[in-house]
Amino acid sequence: MSQAWPVAAPGAAAVPPQRIMIWDIVVRVFHWTVVAGVTANLFLAEGSKHAHHRIGYLVLVAVAVRLVWGLVGTRHARFSDFVPRPARLWSYAKALLARREPRYVGHNPAGAVMMIALIVLLAVCGVTGWMQTLDAFWGVPWVQDLHEAAANIIMVLAGLHIFAAVRESVRHRENLIWSMITGRKRASSGSDVDHATASGRR
């Protein structure tokens, strides 16, 4: 944060940096629907079959909407905005290890990989869950195993995601969890990257 903000007159509160809309309403509703649904199905509704199924279908619908929104949604919601090429991911990973990673206003490359992994796993978990309700796949072990494995990996990755969100919040001095509620983040400045793929492609 090298450039100066407007200097406040003595005694007056400093002018806060501009906060701009990054996560639109679809992205935020998707995020918290998945959080609530996954939490409920992992820890609360496992015993209640009907609730577990309904919640699972709701999450599947949310994933489907998000996939479409990733193509037609607002700028930072689009996959083309944040899905990194391997080279970009690699350079970000190196910078991360050196603790010199740039701040991204949208998803950073590591976060983007997490999004993709979680979306794929949610889809696998939802589809294998639904398959078990069909006569054709009832009791078929690989379907059950895949459903359970996907659920467990989601749990682990969600933990990692929370850890990363808190850590990045501290590193870049902004509350990312609150940003996922309000949709607003600090506008880019200095070395921040606003458009993840601006220099990568397009």
Added chain:
Amino acid sequence: MKAKIAKMGYKNIRVFQKTMSGCYEIYGFTADNKKAEVYFNPVTGAVVEKNVDGE
């Protein structure tokens, strides 16, 4: 045991396994073609728990 379970009307049994507690567990269908997951007492063969679709 399998024969005993078949006699009780369960058919098309996909999975027949022993659970950690020692019960037998099956995934199959009831006589009227409902999906069923049933646990049996390994000694007496009595039904310990059953989850039948729509029941």
